[in-house]
Amino acid sequence: MRLLAALCLAFGLSTTVLAAGHDNAEAKMKNMPTAKAANASFPLQPLTDKPGTVSIPGMKGTVYYVPSTTETVKWGYLPNANDKPVITMPSGGTVVFDTLSHEGLIEDQGRDPARYFASKGVPANLILKDAIAITQSGIPHDFAKDGPHIVTGPVAIEGAEPGDVLKVEVLAIVPRVPYGVISNRHGKGSLPGEFPETPKPDADASVASPEKFRNVSVFTPIRKAKGGHWEGVMATKNGTEVTFKAAPFMGVMGVAAASTEPVHSVPPGVYGGNMDINDLGIGSTVYLPVFVKGGNFYTGDPHMAQGDGEVALTALEHSLRPTFRITLLKKGDKQIPSASGSLELPFGETRDHWIAIGLNPDLDEAMKSAVRESLRFLTDVLGMERAIAYAYLSAATDYQVSQVVDKTKGIHAMIRKEDFKKVTAEKNNVAID
Template sequence: MLKYKALSFVICTALSGAAQAENFPILKQITAQPGLLSEGAYQGHYYVPSTLDTIRWGYLPNKDAKPVLTVPSGSTVTFDTVSHEGLLEDQGRDAEKYFKSKGVKSQYILDEAKLISRSDLQHDFHKDGPHIVTGPVAIQGAEPGDVLKVEVIQIQPRVPYGVISNRHGKGTLVGEYPKHPAQADASPAHPERYGNVSVFTPIEKNAQGEYEGIIQTGSGKSIRFPLAPFMGLMGVAANTSEPVHSVPPSFYGGNIDINELGAGSTAYYPVHVPGALFYTGDSHFVQGDGEVALTALEGSARATLKLTLLKAGKDKIPGQSVQQPLAENAQFWITPGLDEDLDEAMKKSTREAIRFLNKEYGIEEELAYAYLSAATDFEVSQVVDKTKGIHAMIRKADFKEFQPQSKK
């Protein structure tokens, strides 16, 4: 009887939250075909929707991937991405049915999410990555040895809700959470048998006009927390014909899950194949460092990005070269370290930070190491994506004397 009461409460709070979530409209697909937009709010942008022709489920583009669009360097591209949360097998692989069970009306569920989840697109819940990856986009003139500069202009939630999930065998506390065991006969027809936990989380604007996530608790009180949207997955194609799993990030980027990469940030990726073949997905409305349960607050988002090619030997490249992802925002340079071992990820981030300071500012390596120890925070980006991530936050203001003096 107690179990029944608890379950009923969860359902009621989900319905209540969904009603709150419907106070503002969703961002529907602009057009079904990739291309240059000639009118509307995004006039002059290139546009990529998430359709069965422009996505792949669980894998990243490799060197053999065909671009869905080719753009010149310096182009602004708007991607309408679709989150995998609410579409996966342990949620029933039926986006409309899943979100309706949380009280969301059909018109507040993306048509693309309904189409993808009901399609015959093959996806193995246990083998394949969960992510719905949009792209790739080729950049004219990109060649191996070049660097792709990706400026994040804007990340907008497309729907007024997201999902936070914890799954068996994944997350920080494997074997402790989820508490309910998985059953051998779990299937999309019986998603509850997976034993996984997905927390439906509406978002709404507060009195200041800022988005907040809302988790309603068993006491009837709500946890409210600010959003900071970013794309968990951005990158370029690896130079391989082998399938590239979407979960572990690597030297080409991918599922790097660094929460600093919101609007106003810039990421740099080394180009490995002609055209670079850029892709994105796995949009996060907000993520804590570590992403400990497995996912952040994840939901479908519209990402507007500027893609600029930095040619080897011609254009200035931060740190003189980029052999793995590098990032910056107005305040910090960000050097990731990636490894299955968190200690090794820390070492790699530190080595890259030293190399960067040496090459960018001419600082002796021993002094760079000392500076990092005294004045730089190393943050855990995530520990749940097979390859773990740590990134250094190198404060730009500390290097004012190294900047070229402007002429009066």
């Protein structure tokens, strides 16, 4: 009942409206101002059923589009050297993806989003058609073995070769529905064995009896706050509203690995993948080293909000529509954040920070990796002596735990651009007071 009340808060409805049946709820929701997304009303159903070019109001030029279909997704794995692109686009092109959250779709939730979300009070017209199509398809997915993520792509960039770098700019991210899910599963998260505080899974737990997994999933509506930003809605035991600011980002952004072996979707790697860095949202840039011809960019694991660490296991998992501009930087291009002219690890950038990324199954080693990558950037690109750079990092740079729940743990450095404004001005031959 508390979940139903929270959903009603998000939609501006009374609990009696939803309890009375979907027809009345659907009629009311069509006119709810809180059920609006930027540029479109909820839900954002697929634009087409095949990759191609589309016309989107407010977006000029050629816009490429990739829906999530049985032909364009991998469930639980990332593209590798064997995967062919679903579409090829020129450097500098703009591409829109319709991505799906796996939450509400996987086996411990019944692999039936229509039934699962209906049980939370969501009317049928607010359930995504592509979510239903994929879960009803024959796409194999082993809950115990495979990763949970539905990964969409890959998209090839004309002329990309190993040693080059893809510059991926996150132009926009729009929620497709006004709800998401946060899950904690047995044996996973930052406190395995302590949470969830439910009995262990039954031996015969299956998609036919999802309740026997005894995992905990928290259905979480979103709404527009007075300040214009999105917020998630929860409640205390007595029903008092709890809200938190939401900032959408893509948990998975990456390029195809050079391997021909299956690449599990959970641990991130040199190819990017499931990095779960919440700073890489709208307005950010990700630099990804290319390992195969075309680069083959993909995305997935859409998040509406995530705290550093992602401690329960998942963030607020939430189907999103991201828009990217992808530019090919040939090896040696001065825009690549490296003196070698290429990259060995992904690298991030926002308006105010450079983001050096460290990855390792051991959190201590992930920290070392992030520090080493920070040192490389400060010495390679910004011309500091190593000892001075090390001292600077100690005095002035925050190291944040990206996530601790994806086997390979992540720590990233937030290096302030403001501190280097004279250095960058000198490099760009710009006068500064």
